[in-house]
Amino acid sequence: MNQSESEHYMDLALEEARAAGLIGEVPIGAVIVHDGQVVGRGHNLREHSQDSTLHAEILAIQEACMTLGSWRLEDCDLYVTLEPCPMCAGAMINSRIRRCYYGAPDPKAGAAGTLVDLLSDQRFNHQVEVVAGLKQAEAAGLLQNFFRGIRAKRKAAKKARQEGSA
Secondary structure, rough: OOOHHHHHHHHHHHHHHHHHHHHOHHHEEEEEEOOEEEEEEEEEOOHHHHOOOOOHHHHHHHHHHHHHHHOOOOEEEEEEEEOOOOHHHHHHHHHEEEEEEEEEOOOOOOOEOOOOOOOOOOOOOOOEEEEEEEOOOHHHHHHHHHHHHHHHHHHHHHHHHHHHHO
């Protein structure tokens, strides 16, 4: 796959991430591509569902499995805006994803090379090729702006409480 195709699919994952941010979710998005077609997409829904497993990658994998009628996604590539966590890396291994492209590294939960590297661990029955840093600045910017906004709201709320009790 050439660079412009990869960037196009990461742009679609970034659209998913922006959709998550609009509803107050951490802006992480994912798409799964099979033979040049998007077969699965998702964005974080943990807060809305109060379900810790509803990460962007999990939702995209579920949709791709339904679309293709198989749990085996051997000829599929997953594009995600943030480096996968251990749960999502495990789901990629178990669903036989061929390749994972991710944007920003995750220093707190990255399981594709930052904290651990589950996707290339030879002890598993399947390895996922990893392409890191695709549209990294844009992906990281979405996350930084989201968390900056949360911090600003918390600071304003604290200031309002202090002024109200004075």
